[in-house]
Amino acid sequence: xxxxxxxxxxxxxxxxxxxxxxxxxxxxxxxxxxxxYVPAFQEISKGKGLMGMYETLQNPAMIAMVGPTPVETAxxxxxxxxxxxxxxxxxxxxxxVITVLHVVSHTRKEENLGLTEIVRSFQVGRQANSLxxxxxxxxxxxxxxxxxxxxxxxxxxxxITVEGSILFGASIGMAGIIGAGIALVMSQLMxxxxxxxxxxxGIIGLLYIIRAGTDISNVDLSMLNPMGWTYLTYPxxxxxxVPLMITLIFSVIMMAxxxxxEGSRDMGAGxxxxxxxxxxxxxxxxxxxxxxxxxxxxxxISWLIAFIVMGAAYGSIYGDMQTFLExxxxxxxxxTHSGASIEESFTGTIMMVMIGLVSILPIVLVNxxxxxxxxxxxxxxxxxxxxxxxxxxxxxxxxxxxxxVGILLAAGSLGGTAISAMGDQSMMGMIDFLAAxxxxxxxxxxxxxxxxxxxxxxxxxxxxxxxxxxxxxxLNYFGGILDLPEWFAKTAIQSWIPRLPLENFNTLVFxxxxxxxxxxxxxxxxxxQRRDLVEGA
Amino acid sequence: xxxxxxxxxLQKKFGKFQALNDxxxxxxxxxxxxxxxxxxxxxxxxxxxxxxIIKRDAGIAEIFGKDVWKESLEIHKRISYVPxxxxxxxxxxxxxxIDLFLKLHGRGNQQKRDYLIKRFELDPKKKxxxxxxxxxxxxxxxxxxxxxxxxxxxxxxxxxxxxxxESIFQEEVEKLKAAGKSILLSSHIxxxxxxxxxxxxxxxxxxxxxxxxxxxxxxxxxxxxxxATEGDVAVMAALNGVYDFEQxxxxxxxxxxxxxxxxxLREASKLGVKKFxxxxxxxxxxxxxxxxx
Ligand SMILES: Nc1ncnc2c1ncn2[C@@H]1O[C@H](COP(=O)(O)OP(=O)(O)OP(=O)(O)O)[C@@H](O)[C@H]1O
Ligand SMILES: [Mg+2]
Numbered sequence: 061x062x063x064x065x066x067x068x069x070x071x072x073x074x075x076x077x078x079x080x081x082x083x084x085x086x087x088x089x090x091x092x093x094x095x096x097y098v099p100a101f102q103e104i105s106k107g108k109g110l111m112g113m114y115e116t117l118q119n120p121a122m123i124a125m126v127g128p129t130p131v132e133t134a135x136x137x138x139x140x141x142x143x144x145x146x147x148x149x150x151x152x153x154x155x156x157v158i159t160v161l162h163v164v165s166h167t168r169k170e171e172n173l174g175l176t177e178i179v180r181s182f183q184v185g186r187q188a189n190s191l192x193x194x195x196x197x198x199x200x201x202x203x204x205x206x207x208x209x210x211x212x213x214x215x216x217x218x219x220i221t222v223e224g225s226i227l228f229g230a231s232i233g234m235a236g237i238i239g240a241g242i243a244l245v246m247s248q249l250m251x252x253x254x255x256x257x258x259x260x261x262g263i264i265g266l267l268y269i270i271r272a273g274t275d276i277s278n279v280d281l282s283m284l285n286p287m288g289w290t291y292l293t294y295p296x297x298x299x300x301x302v303p304l305m306i307t308l309i310f311s312v313i314m315m316a317x318x319x320x321x322e323g324s325r326d327m328g329a330g331x332x333x334x335x336x337x338x339x340x341x342x343x344x345x346x347x348x349x350x351x352x353x354x355x356x357x358x359x360x361i362s363w364l365i366a367f368i369v370m371g372a373a374y375g376s377i378y379g380d381m382q383t384f385l386e387x388x389x390x391x392x393x394x395x396t397h398s399g400a401s402i403e404e405s406f407t408g409t410i411m412m413v414m415i416g417l418v419s420i421l422p423i424v425l426v427n428x429x430x431x432x433x434x435x436x437x438x439x440x441x442x443x444x445x446x447x448x449x450x451x452x453x454x455x456x457x458x459x460x461x462x463x464x465v466g467i468l469l470a471a472g473s474l475g476g477t478a479i480s481a482m483g484d485q486s487m488m489g490m491i492d493f494l495a496a497x498x499x500x501x502x503x504x505x506x507x508x509x510x511x512x513x514x515x516x517x518x519x520x521x522x523x524x525x526x527x528x529x530x531x532x533x534x535l536n537y538f539g540g541i542l543d544l545p546e547w548f549a550k551t552a553i554q555s556w557i558p559r560l561p562l563e564n565f566n567t568l569v570f571x572x573x574x575x576x577x578x579x580x581x582x583x584x585x586x587x588x589q590r591r592d593l594v595e596g597a
Numbered sequence: 598x599x600x601x602x603x604x605x606x607l608q609k610k611f612g613k614f615q616a617l618n619d620x621x622x623x624x625x626x627x628x629x630x631x632x633x634x635x636x637x638x639x640x641x642x643x644x645x646x647x648x649x650i651i652k653r654d655a656g657i658a659e660i661f662g663k664d665v666w667k668e669s670l671e672i673h674k675r676i677s678y679v680p681x682x683x684x685x686x687x688x689x690x691x692x693x694x695i696d697l698f699l700k701l702h703g704r705g706n707q708q709k710r711d712y713l714i715k716r717f718e719l720d721p722k723k724k725x726x727x728x729x730x731x732x733x734x735x736x737x738x739x740x741x742x743x744x745x746x747x748x749x750x751x752x753x754x755x756x757x758x759x760x761x762x763e764s765i766f767q768e769e770v771e772k773l774k775a776a777g778k779s780i781l782l783s784s785h786i787x788x789x790x791x792x793x794x795x796x797x798x799x800x801x802x803x804x805x806x807x808x809x810x811x812x813x814x815x816x817x818x819x820x821x822x823x824x825a826t827e828g829d830v831a832v833m834a835a836l837n838g839v840y841d842f843e844q845x846x847x848x849x850x851x852x853x854x855x856x857x858x859x860x861x862l863r864e865a866s867k868l869g870v871k872k873f874x875x876x877x878x879x880x881x882x883x884x885x886x887x888x889x890x
Contacts, residue, residue, distance in 0.1 A: 252726060254687070336722040337690035345693055346700040355686060436684045440737055443648050443678035443750070444701040447670055592651035 064323065066185035071192035075166070079196070086158060087204050094151040094232055095211035098143065102217055105139045113142055119376050119481075124272035126150070127291045128279050130298045140219040140296025144228055152235030152290035153268065155204065159197050159239035160260045166193040167244065169253035171328050187322055190244065194315060197240045205233030224296035227304075234307045235290040239264070241314030248321035251334040286310060348446055348454045355432070356425055360462055363421045367470040370417065374410050375477025378403060401487060403478075407496055408559030414474065415500035416533040416554065418466035419507040422459035423525050426511035429455040430519040434594050442593065452588045456512055456581055463504040471497025488561065496560040502573035506553045509580030516587030519594070599626050600662070601748050601779040602647065607656035609642055609803075616642045618803035620656070624748070624779050629770070631794030632783040633884060639803045640783040641681070644752050647781075648678060660748060674703060677746040681753030681783075683737030687726030691719055691736045698740035710743040716765055730757035742769055749773060749780045755789065767792060787880040797880070799887050806887050814883055819852040821876045822861075827869035836861055848872070 076083075104113065114137040116122060117129065129145040131137045167190050170176050176189060209229030213222055243260045250256040267287035274281035274288070282288035289303035289310075325331060344350050353360075429451060432438055438451070475493030479486050511525045532552030535544070549555045556573065558566050602624035609617040617639045624630045632640055645651045646658055649669035658665045660672045685694055695714075699705025714721055717735045725733065734757045741749065749770075755763045763786070770793055773780060784790050790797065791811065798808040807814060819840065824830060825848040833849060834842040838857025843850050853861055865873070 254726065334724060334727055337693070337724050339690070339692040339721045341689075341693040341696035341700075345689075345697055348701070351686075351697060354689070436680070436682065437686060439650075439680045439684065440678060440698060440740065441701060442650050443673055443676060444698065445670060445673050445703050446701050590652065 064185045064187045065191050066188055067183060068185065068188035068191040068195070071179075071184065071188055072195050075192055075196045076199075082162075083200055083203075086200060087207055090151070090154055090158065090232075091204055091207040091211065093154070094147060095208045095229075097147065098139075098212060098215040098217050098220060101139060101143050101146075105142060110134070110137050110139070110142060113137070113146075116377060117142075117145060119379065120276050122373075122376060123275050125373055127271070128275050128282075130294050138219040138296065139217060140221065140224055143220065144224070144291070144295045144297070148228065148231060148291045148293075148295065149287075151208075151232050153264070153287075155201065155232050155236035156239035156242075156264055157261065159201065159236040160243040160264070161257065162200075163193060163197055163240050163243035164247055164253055164257045164260065166196075168247040168250075168256045168330075172253045176327060187319060190319065190322055194240060194244065198237060201233040201236035201240075204236065205229040208232055219296060221296060223299055227293050227299055227301065228295040230304060231290050231293045231295065234304055234311075237311050238286050238290070238307060238314075241311045241318070244318035245314055245321065247330075248318055248325060249331045251330045251332055255330070255332075255334075348450050349458070352428075352454055352458055356428060356458070359424060359428075360421070363424075364462070364466060364469055367414070367418060367466050368473045370414060371470045371473030371475075372477045374414070375474045376481055378406075378478040379481035379483075403482070403488060404561050405559075407474075407478075407488065407493065408562045410474070411471065411493075411496045411500060412536055412554055412559065413533075414470045415467060415497060415504060416529065416536070418463065418470055419504045419529055420526070421466055422463040422504060422508040423511045423529065425459040425462060426455055426508060426515055427522040427525075430515055430522055430594075433519070438593075448589055449585070452512075452515070452585055455515075456508065459508050459511070460505065463508060464501070467497045467501060467504065468494070492561050495565070499560045499565060499570070500554065500557060502570055502577065503554050503557060505577035506573055506580075509577035509584070512581040512584035513587075514584070516584030516589075516591070600624070601626050601628075601660065602630075602781060603657065603659040603662075604643070604647075605657040607643065607646065607658055608654045609639075609646060609651070610654055616803055617646075617653075620800065620803065620805055622798040622805055622808050624781050626779055627774070627777045628796060629774055629780040629782060629794045631790035631797040631880075632781060632800065633785070633787065633790060633797060633880075634800035638800045640800060641752055643800070644678075644750055644781070644783060647750065648676075649673075675747040676750060677702065677741035677744045677748075678750045679734075679737045679741045679752065679754045681756050683733045685725035685728065685733055685736060687724060690722055690724055691728065691732070692721030694725060694736055695721065695740045695743070699744055702740075702744040702746075704745040706743050706745055710739065713739045713743055713769070716769075717762060731759060731762065734758055735762065738766060742773075747778060749778060751780070752783045753785060754782070755784070755786060763789070787884060791880045797883075799884065801887055807883070811880065815877050816855055818878050818883055818886060819854055820858075820878060821850065821852050821882075823848065823850050823872065823874040824865055824870070825849075825872035826865060827871060828867070830868065832868070833861070833864065836864060 111134040114129075114131070114134040117126065126146055127149040129137070129141055131141050170179075170189070179189060206229065209225045212220055212225040212228060239260070242263055243256070246260040246263070247253070247256045250259050264287070267285055271282050271285045271287045274285065279292075283292060283303070286307070289307045292303050293300050321331065345354055441451075471493050472490070474497075475488075475490045478493070479488070479490065507525060507529055510528065511522060514521045514525060532554055535549060535552040536554050553573065556569050558564060558569070600623045602622075604623065605621050607617050607620040608615070620639065620643055622630070622632075632643070634640055642651070646653045647660060647665050649665050649672075652666055661675065663672055665672060685691075689697075692714075695710060696705075699710065717739060719732060719735045719739065723732075725736065728736065734754070738754060741751075751770075755766050758766065767789060770780060770782070774793070780793075782790065782793060794811065796808065796810050797814060799806050824833065827847070830847050830849045831844060833839060833851070834844075836857070837860070838854035839861065840852045840854075841850075
């Protein structure tokens, strides 16, 4: 015991010191995200709001996303019931994912980087690092749970009871601890740290999808799922503490397994060995395009799937649109315009939201070229026949194409689900949805152009594009409520674009923004042609 | 002899910092030029200018008689490069990366690739994230050596290689040399440079302080002499051109300027020489002299 865990407490204190900033961001960020929406939900619940939300969330597509509620009639659906129904699963999921990333980066990743080797050469037990990291994340998740409960209680809102608030916070904290157990076990099994992160997140994703199925077909089966234990506590309604007890036992077992596994493995090696890769490159890799696609494959696929899910989620609301909109004045103000059907006004706004999110992917892809550059990955490539112009335009081309595919998937999946949810009453066809989506194409191009411009002239400022995107997004999202002056609203690029299908397509605006965006890309190219390439100097 | 690399009065500033002041040297056809100098002297900076990765502020930099910035594409068809710290994409295997580089180079040789992978004992099926520093370096070397180029540029190519692999690299470079290729070799391993290089350029604080064949450079500096005489050897210490004189009984060690050798030998013979050994300066001596001075 002494030999294995010697001086873990010293490491623990060092970690707290090293991580305190991260801890504050983690606890405040996730904590407020989980607890601070109570007033917003109070607003939504006014009038017939709760009934509307109840109906909306009974939709199987919504249950698949946010989980079930034990409440059986709309009349009993309280603010507390709504809050835990909408929020708990997602907040627990976030807590789990963040904990996984933290645990792997402090255990297996440090081994890969060779830091553990140095630490172990001191008088430190072989497993002290894992224990210290584990105690640290448990500590963080307990603080997180207390913080969430505290904030929720402080609102003193009707039906947000003290017991419910404590259970709500505890469920999220326990979700994090489940994540720690999974991450620690995977860190022992997988051949490298990236594999451990991937496997742990993969398991979490799988548990989420399985529970989506069992939640719809038979909720009792979700009780067999560790992911289920987090939200089946039903804070504010059932107040069921049993799942948390199960979680506790489960986590202790997982951690015991992890320590046993770690005790008998070599440092830097997992139980599973790295699969052999290809000895020779396939044809698809042997070009700059091939290389870039390969490097970005993971990011592109996950974002594109996210777009489809997002479209389907919003699309499923179309069935009960009327009830949903009557739920709140704010929502009405944001989503409706006089003289149009609710579905049409909703489409206009939601499309702006979705295509705003679609714009992230092209920015990521353009910025990736600079990431590669600064990691010196391109060092040896520069000395081949590959020109700067090839590197640049391949990146831009990839960004623009994924932007197009992204719009197609988001708008298509929204349209598809919406049309099937509305059934016979549908007044819009697929083509209307696609038109509304591609109407925003110039904004996607514009963000791509901005990213290209920074890549060429001031690559260190690449992140600023995200800030502008967030700014324009918020301006448009809340613009309807705030009643901003025209010139101010127009500082966001999307404000220039008419909202289809409510308004008419504006060819001039479409062409003008597209031309400006292409000009930005060309100016960026001129800079990229002549600047010094950075490489880990 | 045609000049393959021609650098004249090269200058480069990073912000206010003058990294290159006045770099001038050439690499002729079929020649191996060693490029040495202390850390931060500007070797990698010079090489990165040659590759068109960064842009020079002033001076001439040409490869194959073409401007390295304006005509980089033409130049890159005929050169290979290995950086001192090869970084690879962790998700690709070594084999895939080598193939990719050879394809993008355009004149890769499959047989040579397979031969070198065996020779350097690289496991091409392993993902690069699992490679050690030495294995990453080998991947970069194989990709460069398996391509058919006219000029090979190596920036500390053997950093992280074990001595066995290092000597395999040197053998491969000798083969290139025998095939009439030109090579620019920057390295801190002076024995490597001594073995391979026809000529050496020494850079210090952004300036070339010495360049020429090893023979010429040796001549510029002093030899180390061990002398034992019948008479009192101490009188030698007073002669012009004798430095670092140390005496033990009747035996002394000191260094001498080559142009004073004749006078010194004449004086020594007067004392009755019992033993005379002269060792030419190693590259290390040369280097240390510039490094310290
Ligand atoms: N991108 C850059 N920005 C600022 N300074 C730089 C940059 N690149 C190089 N330098 C500086 O220029 C000088 C020369 O660097 P260089 O890398 O050419 O040295 P070197 O001779 O290759 O050294 P070493 O033997 O350590 O590899 C150093 O002082 C370095 O700090
Ligand atoms: Mg260097």
